[in-house]
Amino acid sequence: xxxxxxxxPLVEKPSRYTGGEWGEPELVASKFNYxxxxxxxxxxxxxxxxxxxxxxSIRSVPDTCVDRCFAPxxxxxxxxxxxxxxxxxxxxxxxxxKFDMIGFSLQYEMSYTxxxxxxxxxxIPLKSCDRGEEYPIVQAGGPCVCNPEPMADFIDxxxxxxxxxxxxxLAKLKLACSSKAEFLQRxxxxxxxxxxxxxxxxxxxxxxxxxxRGKTNVKKALVKNLDGAIFPKNFAVANTEAVFDRGIIxxxxxxxxxxxxCQAGFLYRPVxxxxxxxxxxxxxxxxxxxxxxxxxxxxxxxxxYCHLSELLDNINANLPDIKMSLPSLRVDSFESNxxxxxxxxxxxxxxxxxxxxxxxxxxxxxxxxxxxxxxENAFKLGYTNIKLYFxxxxxxxxxxxLKGIANIVRKIxxxxxxxxxxxxxxxxSVSVSTFIPKPFTPFQYERQISEEEVLHKLEVLKSExxxxxxxxxxxxxxxxxxxxxxxxGDRRLGAVIQKAYESGCVFDGWxxxxxxxxxxxxxEDCNLxxxxxxxxxxxxxxxxxDFIDxxVDKKFLLNERHKAYDFKVTGGCLSGxxxxxxxxxxxxxVK
Amino acid sequence: MIVFKYTKTxxxxxxxxxxxxxxxxxxxxxxxxxxxYSKGFNPRMSIYMSAPIGVGITSLxxxxxxxxxxxxxxxxxxxxxxxxxxVKCSFAISTTKKVSVAGxxxxxxxxxxxxxxxxxxxxxxxxxxYFTNKKGERKEVRxxxxxxxxxxNDLIATLAFGNDGLRPxxxxxxxxxxxxxxxRSVTKLNAHVDEKTFENYLCDKFQExxx
Numbered sequence: 001x002x003x004x005x006x007x008x009p010l011v012e013k014p015s016r017y018t019g020g021e022w023g024e025p026e027l028v029a030s031k032f033n034y035x036x037x038x039x040x041x042x043x044x045x046x047x048x049x050x051x052x053x054x055x056x057s058i059r060s061v062p063d064t065c066v067d068r069c070f071a072p073x074x075x076x077x078x079x080x081x082x083x084x085x086x087x088x089x090x091x092x093x094x095x096x097x098k099f100d101m102i103g104f105s106l107q108y109e110m111s112y113t114x115x116x117x118x119x120x121x122x123x124i125p126l127k128s129c130d131r132g133e134e135y136p137i138v139q140a141g142g143p144c145v146c147n148p149e150p151m152a153d154f155i156d157x158x159x160x161x162x163x164x165x166x167x168x169x170l171a172k173l174k175l176a177c178s179s180k181a182e183f184l185q186r187x188x189x190x191x192x193x194x195x196x197x198x199x200x201x202x203x204x205x206x207x208x209x210x211x212x213r214g215k216t217n218v219k220k221a222l223v224k225n226l227d228g229a230i231f232p233k234n235f236a237v238a239n240t241e242a243v244f245d246r247g248i249i250x251x252x253x254x255x256x257x258x259x260x261x262c263q264a265g266f267l268y269r270p271v272x273x274x275x276x277x278x279x280x281x282x283x284x285x286x287x288x289x290x291x292x293x294x295x296x297x298x299x300x301x302x303x304x305y306c307h308l309s310e311l312l313d314n315i316n317a318n319l320p321d322i323k324m325s326l327p328s329l330r331v332d333s334f335e336s337n338x339x340x341x342x343x344x345x346x347x348x349x350x351x352x353x354x355x356x357x358x359x360x361x362x363x364x365x366x367x368x369x370x371x372x373x374x375x376e377n378a379f380k381l382g383y384t385n386i387k388l389y390f391x392x393x394x395x396x397x398x399x400x401x402l403k404g405i406a407n408i409v410r411k412i413x414x415x416x417x418x419x420x421x422x423x424x425x426x427x428x429s430v431s432v433s434t435f436i437p438k439p440f441t442p443f444q445y446e447r448q449i450s451e452e453e454v455l456h457k458l459e460v461l462k463s464e465x466x467x468x469x470x471x472x473x474x475x476x477x478x479x480x481x482x483x484x485x486x487x488x489g490d491r492r493l494g495a496v497i498q499k500a501y502e503s504g505c506v507f508d509g510w511x512x513x514x515x516x517x518x519x520x521x522x523x524e525d526c527n528l529x530x531x532x533x534x535x536x537x538x539x540x541x542x543x544x545x546d547f548i549d550x551x552v553d554k555k556f557l558l559n560e561r562h563k564a565y566d567f568k569v570t571g572g573c574l575s576g577x578x579x580x581x582x583x584x585x586x587x588x589x590v591k
Numbered sequence: 592m593i594v595f596k597y598t599k600t601x602x603x604x605x606x607x608x609x610x611x612x613x614x615x616x617x618x619x620x621x622x623x624x625x626x627x628y629s630k631g632f633n634p635r636m637s638i639y640m641s642a643p644i645g646v647g648i649t650s651l652x653x654x655x656x657x658x659x660x661x662x663x664x665x666x667x668x669x670x671x672x673x674x675x676x677x678v679k680c681s682f683a684i685s686t687t688k689k690v691s692v693a694g695x696x697x698x699x700x701x702x703x704x705x706x707x708x709x710x711x712x713x714x715x716x717x718x719x720x721y722f723t724n725k726k727g728e729r730k731e732v733r734x735x736x737x738x739x740x741x742x743x744n745d746l747i748a749t750l751a752f753g754n755d756g757l758r759p760x761x762x763x764x765x766x767x768x769x770x771x772x773x774x775r776s777v778t779k780l781n782a783h784v785d786e787k788t789f790e791n792y793l794c795d796k797f798q799e800x801x802x
Contacts, residue, residue, distance in 0.1 A: 009647035009760075014605040020676040022617070237617055237675075240610050291617030291673070323633075345632065 007079045015239035016042035017076060019090030023236035023290060024068075027091035031063040032175050035089045035099045035136075039106070039114035040509065042070040046238035049248050049298065050142060050163065051105050056232045057167040064171050067091040067099070071114045072121070074507070080121055087121035096122035101137040101174060103167075104155070106144035109486035110479070110509035112151060115140070116501040119154070126498060128156050128197065133180055139170075145194075146220075146267055147439045147545040150486050152196035153494030157184060160548060161192045161220030162253075164229040192221025199547065201491050207532060209490060209542040219549045224586060226253055226272035231282055234289045246294035246325065247286035249279050251311070255300035256590070257330075257572040258580075259352070260363045260564055261394065263438035264300055266552050270582045271573065271590075276307045280314045287319055294323045303329045304574070331366055331374040346385035347378045353394060354404025361396050361564045365571050368408065375412045379419045385427045386412060392457045392474075393435040393449035395564060399460050405430065406464035413469070428470045432461060434480035438487050439545045440552065442560035447536035448484045451477050478516030482508065485523070485533040490544035493533075495526045553581035592658050593666050594690050594793055596682040599650040603677030608643035614675055615640070615655060621673035624666065627658035641692045641782065642753045644699075645760050650779035651681075652699070654692045654789060684793050686802040695792070698737055698783040699752035701759040702745050705775035706766055711739035711746065722765040725758070732757050752782065 008014040036054055038045030045051065045068075055066045067089035072080060080087060086095035096102050096118070104115050116126050119138070125131050128138065140151060141159040148158040159166055169190060177183035188195040199214040223229050235247055254271035255264065274282075283295055295315065299305065303326070315324065331349040351371050353359045359366065375386060390405050409428055416426040434454055437446040449457075454477045465472045486493065499522035507513040523529055537543060539558060546554075556579065563570060570578055573590045577583060599606065606614065616636050619626055628634035637658040644650055659666070663683035670680040714720055720733040735751035746766070750757040759777045767774060782789040796802045 008605060013607070014646060015602070015607070015610065018602040018605050020602045022614075022675045237614070239606060241613060245613065288621070291619075291621035293616065293620065 002079070002083045004085060007076070007083060007085075011076045011079060012073060013042075013240050016070065017072065017090070018239065019068075019093070021046075021090075021236040021239055023234045024091065027065055027067055029092060029094075030065040032058075032061075032101075032171055033065045033067070033092075033094075033099045034058055034171065035067045035069050035094075035096055035102045037096065037102050037104045037115075037118055038068070038070045039104055039111040039118060040071055040108075040507075041073055043238065043240060043242050045070040045105075046236070046242040047244035048105065048107065049232075049250060050107070052232040052235065053230070054103065054105070054141070054163050054167050056230050057164050058171045060230060061168050061171040061175070063175060065092070067094070069096060069102075069118070071111075071118055071507070074513075077117065077121060086123050087118055097124050097135060099136045101139055101170075103139040103141060103159075106140050106142040106151070108509055109144055109150075109483050110514075111144075112486060112497050113501040113505045113508055115151070115154060116498065117506045120501075126501075127153050127494075129153075131156070137174075137180055137183065141167075143264065143267060144487075146263070146548060146550065147487065147489070148194055148196070148548075149201070149491045149544045150489040150493035150497060152491045153498070155196065156180070157187055158194040158196070159192055159221065160194055160218060161550075162223040162229075163221070164223045166190065166192045166221040188215055190221075191219045194218045194548070196491075201544075203492075207492075207528075209544060209546075211542065212547045216547045217549060218547055220551065222551070222585065223253075223272070226250075227274045227278050233282075233285050235286050235292075237290050237292075244296065245292075246296050247283065247290055247292040248296045248298050249282050249286065250274065250299065251279060251297050251302055251305050251308075252299040255572075256304050256574045257301060257365065258363050258560070258570055258578065260361075260442040260560055261352075261391065261435060261438070263441050266440045266557075266580075267550060268300065269550075269552060269580065270586045270588045273305065276311045276314055279311055280318060283315050284318050287322055293321075294325060295319070296325045296327060298327060301330050302326045331371050345383060346387060347383045348387040348389065349374055350389035351408060352389065352391050353397075353401060354390065354406075354408060355401045357567060358394060358397060358401040358404070360567050360569045362394060363560070363564070363570050365569055368411075371408060372411060372415060376415050376419075379416050379422075379426075382423065384422070384424050385429070387429045387431065388412075390430065390432045391435045392432050392461070393453065395443060395446050396567075397457075399457075402457055402460045403464050405432070405461065406467075409465065409467065409470055413467070426469055428467075430465055430470060430472045432458075432472065432474045434475060434477060436480055436484045436487060439543070440550055440557070442557045442564060444488070444543065444557065445537045445539060445561060448481065448534040451481075476511065476514070476516075478519075479508070479511070479514055481530050481534060482514075482516065482519045485519075485530050488533045488537075488544070492526065492528060496522045496528060499525055551582050551585050556580045592656060592686045592689065593661065593663055593683050594654060594656045594686055594692060595663075595666065595670070595680050595684075596790060597653050597655065597670075597674075598679045598681065599644075599648075599653055599677060600679075601677035603675065604647055604649040607646050608640070611653075611678075612638070612640060614678065618670060618674050618678070619657065619659075622669040624657070624659050624661055624669060639689075639692055641696050642756070644779055645758055645777075648701075648760060648777045648779060652779055652782045652789070654696065654782060656686075656690055656692050658689075682790055684797060684802070686793075686797075688802055690793070690802070692789075693753065695784050696782045696789055697751065697753055697756075697785065698749055699756070699759075700738075700747060700749045700780045700783070702742070702747055702776075702778045702780055703759060703763045703766075703774070704745050704777075705773050706744075706746050706763065707770045707772040708741065708744065709766070709770040711741065715739060722757075722761060724761060732762075736762075747780070749783070 738749040
């Protein structure tokens, strides 16, 4: 048997597993010890803002200690297993099974098997029903838990919605409870909490959901005052280069737009903004403490922040040598004065669809003229690389829509050709992903296209996009298919996920580790098929996530779906309230 | 400009060279050390590190040059206030010339723990010594071994360092293959320019007015 010190030199990037990062407090065990578990590799997890918010929230409660753990890369995981070292946290260096509660952040459906991998490496039984008082409570949060059912067998308690206040409430409650059962029962009364053991699902003979019994109305947790909400003052600096090696501030939560395919756009409603003053203070604190040279102004659509120019000027005045990045900048909100702060050579736009007709179907409220204006502005500023994101397989899509993608590319190349004194040739990267119908969107009922359809569409795209200086990339059909299955799945998928994990599926989000055939076999072994979940759902059937209330009316979603098929644009909140249902619980500040 | 010496211990030995460069950047930014930047589209901080050592090798003698007007003592104090665990500055000296820390350092002394004892003089007496490099090739490296001695059960070895250097962990593996043992740790104790430690080399040059 080898010791940890002997193992570390044998694995890739050992600093992933040593802890002791700048900015992480020295930990001392307390009455309530919680470990954040991120089911992906260290570099990805250390870039995540959500887990930092959860840590800050729990640390605001006295007598608590918050530690971290990330999924070990297979080389280290194998060494841990072979040498019988339980998966440990980075701060206290405790095995995960020693904590009072461990919480997984589910950012992406393809990380589900990594949850099982981490539990397994920590010698914690995978299923909730097999874990007694001696094991930690297993919690999960993050955007994927808006449909928690596929993971219901493994998780004791889901936290749905904003974590700033809820996680502190749970910590206080856990300190006050004497048993796991008492805690779960009392926690289930809180908004934002779902305890799978307290709800049962009934199925019809054809495998559809007949109904829910038990605690069936779960409301998402909502932080109404984002400006006053807790936010991490300091960011730990990752030992090895994080995916996003920069400070992050969250400018807004929610999005004013109503793109009909976008889950985040509905899930994070209503739009809540932070003030320029708060954001400037947060930016200065994070950048100075971390020593970052780059700051990211995050939100779903930062260009829609009404005080963006003032904010950029303020940050620039306080932190003059900082490079600012504005991800998720919509093409119609791209202005030259935003780009001048970025000092980048590449700009990304997401028209999503190639023709105006299809952009109207998905309620992507931008015109071709706006796309061209955005590109022209970028080129005038010296941008020489442009990335364009599109989707294929959207409802009502035809070959003409795919050819429209090539038309956009041709026009963009034409605009670049007219720009005088160019530094270098234009590079256009077109990225096309397969549409995945997601819960809580107007397209939640849609079917996902088949492999044959994907292959045909790719042929059309490849022939149309065969141009100098243009590269086209797309994602694997199998990966999109399994993501759709897990996103729209029900409780029966628990057995499938376990089978897939036991047959060798882990790190499914990493192309080199994704094993489509093993997933299909796991589905078959459980008498299910991918089509059970990628088919079109009828409008009157009960959906696996229908017991969760995110405050957006199902009627609104249905109406939006109907409008999509009528090629009608609804627009976003900024052009007037569209009555999505959110107004019943929150006073939105748009007319 | 300042040349400074720092450690890589207490977990920092697992930081790869480029990660260490990123950390040095951040430490200097946190410490508000005003440094020069490159003049390109994406300006980079002007810092120059000594040649990389293998991940997992503890070091007491890493060197770096940074283009700044700060006084060495102030630099040392501020650096240590904002540094990460295991990286500590122990020496800093001003220079008006750009000292090539990577080019000048050509030897390093290591403490190797976990080897079975053998007669080190035989290696020094021999005209050849073969070892297996990273690519699995057998190479003759006798001219890259400058000194070997025992300090208790630890071997103290001075080996060639830099682009054409001899990796101490691979050297230790070869010794284990020959004489047995189980490698526990390798620590870089010092860096040299020929016979002189790099620290002494810098101090001498400073006194001679050549820095």
